[in-house]
Amino acid sequence: MKTHWLFSFLACLIFSCQTKNNQTENSSIEMPSYKLEVLDSVTVKDILATLFLFQTADDEHLLFKDAMAAEIYVFDKAGNPIEKWNKKGDVPGSFSNLNRNISTDKSGNLVIVDIINGLKVLKKNGDLIQDFGIHYTQMSFSGPITIFKSQQVIEKDGKDYLLYSLDVMEDLNGDFGPDFFHARKNLLLTNLETEETKAILPFPEGSQFLNGNMFLFEDFRPVFSYDEQSQMLYVAFQNEPIMYSYDWSGLEPILKDKTNLDLAGFVAGTGFEKGAVGYGKPTDNKINPFPSQIISLEKYGNDFLISYKPTPSDKSGLAKMMAGEATKEVFWRLFEESKIKTVVLTAKGNLIPLDLPEMNTDSFKVIGEDIWWMKKHTGEEEQEDFTVYRGRLVKE
Numbered sequence: 480m481k482t483h484w485l486f487s488f489l490a491c492l493i494f495s496c497q498t499k500n501n502q503t504e505n506s507s508i509e510m511p512s513y514k515l516e517v518l519d520s521v522t523v524k525d526i527l528a529t530l531f532l533f534q535t536a537d538d539e540h541l542l543f544k545d546a547m548a549a550e551i552y553v554f555d556k557a558g559n560p561i562e563k564w565n566k567k568g569d570v571p572g573s574f575s576n577l578n579r580n581i582s583t584d585k586s587g588n589l590v591i592v593d594i595i596n597g598l599k600v601l602k603k604n605g606d607l608i609q610d611f612g613i614h615y616t617q618m619s620f621s622g623p624i625t626i627f628k629s630q631q632v633i634e635k636d637g638k639d640y641l642l643y644s645l646d647v648m649e650d651l652n653g654d655f656g657p658d659f660f661h662a663r664k665n666l667l668l669t670n671l672e673t674e675e676t677k678a679i680l681p682f683p684e685g686s687q688f689l690n691g692n693m694f695l696f697e698d699f700r701p702v703f704s705y706d707e708q709s710q711m712l713y714v715a716f717q718n719e720p721i722m723y724s725y726d727w728s729g730l731e732p733i734l735k736d737k738t739n740l741d742l743a744g745f746v747a748g749t750g751f752e753k754g755a756v757g758y759g760k761p762t763d764n765k766i767n768p769f770p771s772q773i774i775s776l777e778k779y780g781n782d783f784l785i786s787y788k789p790t791p792s793d794k795s796g797l798a799k800m801m802a803g804e805a806t807k808e809v810f811w812r813l814f815e816e817s818k819i820k821t822v823v824l825t826a827k828g829n830l831i832p833l834d835l836p837e838m839n840t841d842s843f844k845v846i847g848e849d850i851w852w853m854k855k856h857t858g859e860e861e862q863e864d865f866t867v868y869r870g871r872l873v874k875e
Contacts, residue, residue: 510831512875513823515850521558522866528552533626533853533867534581536846540603541867542581542589546624549576551589553603564605572599572607579629580844584639584671590632592643598669611674614667622697622761625819625842626853627775627786632671633705635727639671644701655758657691665701665716680714680725683734687719692750694718696761697772704778711735713783717772720745722783722824741830742822744789745771768800769817777845779872783824784833784845791816823872833872 521541529547536542540561543552553562566573574593582590584600588608591599600609630643644666664678680701682688688699698718705712705727712725712732720740725732748770756763762770775786791797791813799805800813819841823831835843839853854866 510829511825513831513833513872514875515833515835515870516873517868517870518849520854520866520868521554521556522864523552523554523558523560524864526552526863526865530624531862531865532580532624532840533844533851533865535583535844536849536851536869537583537587540587542583542603543865544581547576549574549578551581551605562604566599566601566605572601572610574599579643580626582628582630582632582641584632585634590630590641590671592630592641598641598674600671609671609674611669614669614676622700623774623840625774625840626844626851627842628704628777628844631703631705634707641667641669641671642703642705643667643669644703655693656753657689657693660688660694660699665699666703666714680712680732682716683723683737685737686716686721687747687749688716690750693753693756694748694750695756695763695767695770696759698748698750698770702773702776704776704783706778713776713778715740715773715776715785717774718748718770720747720771720773722776722785738824738828740773740785740824742771742773742785742787742789743820743832744792744816745787746790747771765801765803768797769813774819775842779823779845779850780848781826784821784872785824785830786819786821786842788817788819836868 528545530545532544532546534542534544539556541554541556544550548565549567550563550565554560574591574596577595578591578593584590587603589601589603591601593599594613597613598611601607630641633640633642660682664681666680667676668679669676688694699716701714701716703712703714710726710728712727714723714725715721720742722738722740723734724736726735748767751766769791771788771790773785773787777784793813793816796805796809796813799809821833821835823833825831837855839855843850843852848871849869850872851867851869854868856862
């Protein structure tokens with residue numbers, strides 16, 4: 480039976496969100512192998528939540544949120560509950576369930592970006608510190624639900640800033656054409672004391688997004704990692720297999736290097752003619768149902784962890800998806816082939832596939848030297864106990 484699988488696809492996303500020439504995933508030279516070694520784990524119990532996600536941890540506490548209910552949970556390191564609160568309704572510092580993964584500042588305060596209510600800074604007990612508005616009018620919301628980093632608190636010149644890219648489009652002044660991509664700046668930097676916000680980082684020269692064609696929003700959403708010690712900013716755009724390296728020791732990031740990423744199964748798009756895609760449209764199953772996407776970029780020691788979704792190789796199945804003729808079996812086969820993969824990009828420029836354990840939402844959070852992830856729930860019964868693991872990447 481011919482079936483449209485858009486809603487099934489979205490549901491699966493929720494539960495599954497100078498060039499170096501010596502880089503390779505398959506080389507005759509013997510490459511090191513890596514494994515994720517578990518250091519410890521914590522289980523929190525008797526949780527009644529719709530979509531319970533680990534957010535971050537420090538020396539004293541673990542932080543989770545119910546992504547559907549916009550509720551915050553704080554536990555001690557033994558898993559004992561400390562705080563549970565929300566900011567729903569007409570209250571100072573209110574935020575909805577349309578918020579990105581939470582960051583913390585140097586004092587352990589929560590930094591939350593809500594696409595409707597703006598940027599909030601709150602103490603772990605919910606006390607409000609800063610209540611900032613939105614920077615851009617919101618046009619759309621999209622993307623898989625993961626626990627990957629989606630924003631980063633950074634320090635520059637002794638001041639704390641939030642570096643982030645809204646999961647939305649800004650107001651369009653003028654025509655949605657090639658000039659939009661030449662003028663666009665892709666990251667936002669907000670002073671966490673004064674609310675002063677500026678847009679930074681245009682597309683670098685030579686980027687595929689400056690070829691004169693039009694692109695869907697999820698194609699050019701940036702992922703990034705800033706290293707305070709070296710003052711280097713590393714950026715990739717989701718559908719472009721290149722990592723750009725910027726020196727950010729001055730006022731603005733200056734492009735210093737780019738690394739082509741030979742990711743298995745990754746298909747970079749060339750864009751579409753003007754008028755083929757609408758402004759603010761995140762994806763389009765009729766023209767590209769399973770786009771390749773770099774979902775996460777993390778600096779880890781001297782290496783990088785890059786997580787991405789490949790495009791399925793079944794061209795017949797993709798054609799059926801685009802025509803709205805895919806059966807349930809075809810859809811699930813394509814979905815399995817497009818699941819998130821993670822590779823290590825070494826300091827020497829080699830790409831090494833990383834075999835990770837099963838993880839809830841197929842994602843993890845890097846906090847210092849540690850990698851945190853949630854135990855995958857495989858049972859059909861409603862889950863009330865949740866386990867989070869802490870581990871480190873080691874060479875075998």
